Amino acid sequence: MKTTLLGAALLIAAGLIPAVGSAADAKELKIATEAGYPPFEYRNPNGQLEGFDIDIGNEVCKRLNRTCVWIDQSFDSLIPGLQARKFDLANSTMTATEARKKVIDFSTPMYIVPxxxxxxxxxxxxxxxxxxxxxxxxxxxxxxxxxxxxxxxxxxxxxxxxxxxxxxxxxxxxxxxxxxxxxxxxxxxxxxxxxxxxxxxxxxxxxxxxxxxNEPIAMGIRKGNALKADVDKVLKAMLADGTIQGYAKKYFAEGLIRFPAQ
Structure with a gap:
């Protein structure tokens, strides 16, 4: 979908396109989430997307020099949406189960929640x-x-x-x-x-x-999408340098989240 400058401004104001870095000319990265699951993904009183997964997704876009376009839809429509190429990633506290791995790919694990x-x-x-x-x-x-x-x-x-x-x-x-x-x-x-x-x-x-x-949370990716290698590289770097752990301190009490071994 083409977006006019006015339309883009309205979407940014609504929190659907976070203004990240100098990504004005960067390629869009469409990420779907179900924004009714605080503190992972939710809308603040101004209607903007916030949360642990939102912070992670925005940083992934920044490091890939892409413009995040967030799509808010029901959780059970995320996998069909990926398969239908409606967006590039599903980032919504999605557990990387064996059943789901049969129909979509997953990024490297990001975290585990009890x-x-x-x-x-x-x-x-x-x-x-x-x-x-x-x-x-x-x-x-x-x-x-x-x-x-x-x-x-x-x-x-x-x-x-x-x-x-x-x-x-x-x-x-x-x-x-x-x-x-x-x-x-x-x-x-x-x-x-x-x-x-x-x-x-x-x-x-x-x-x-x-x-x-107790399976890890990861980003869902359409099978065969070459984007997976780039996303994996960025997420591993974010875990290694403590970026994801730093975001977690904003949202979680001690002991309510774990991270994969590095």
Whole structure:
């Protein structure tokens, strides 16, 4: 899509095209995200994109001398969008699972985040099929949490309810329509627990150690796209020089994110 100067200015003001470096004449790099997942990707009160993944993506564009064009769309449409060549990268806290690797490529791993169950204080609920039997648990569509819950919990009497974003799930938690939600721990903290409506809720004590929930987060790339080599090189450099770890300090409490060995 061609963009007029006025149109570009409006998009920059909206946070869809971050103004990075001297990239006015640089080739565009289209990156898709689902901006309803703080602190990874979200919109600030002015409607601009912010978050850990957004910072990483903007720096990748800067180091590649490309102009970032951010595309905000639902998480479960990211892989089809990559395959349809609607954008170059998907950067939205996407776990590099074996199933996804069959249909898209992934960048070098960027980070790993722990997954936890969020429950009402005093409920005693734990992330096990036995504890959750007969309960309703909210997950986001297309996530590894949904995959895990449908594989391990749903067959044993747990009702797994999928949502386009966790924002909707948190509304149903407070309304009593859900007994728990299942997500990356930091997302629950930033998206709900740190807000007044989250005062009566907490993360369940038990940490899940299933391999499917401990696979690294990476950027999704269309299979065969030569861009992968350049993105991998930049991300490895950003991990080696501490850039990504520095961004993490802006958003995460101690122990709520890990990084791949260098």
């Amino acid at each position: 997954v936890k169950l969020m429950v009402k204080k005093g409920s005693g609920l734990e992330p096990t099929a036995e504890s959750l039997k007969g309960k309703r648990v909210g997950v986001q569509q297309g996530t590894t949490m949904e995959t895990y819950a449908r594989k391990h919990w749903a067959p044993k009497g747990v009702e797994v309810v999928s949502y386009p974003s966790y924002t909707n799930a948190y509304v149903d938690v407070t309304a009593g329509r859900l007994d728990a939600t299942f997500q990356e721990a930091q997302s629950a903290v930033e998206g709900f627990l740190n807000k007044p409506e989250g005062a009566d809720y907490e993360l369940a004590a038990m940490m899940l150690d299933d391999p499917i929930l």
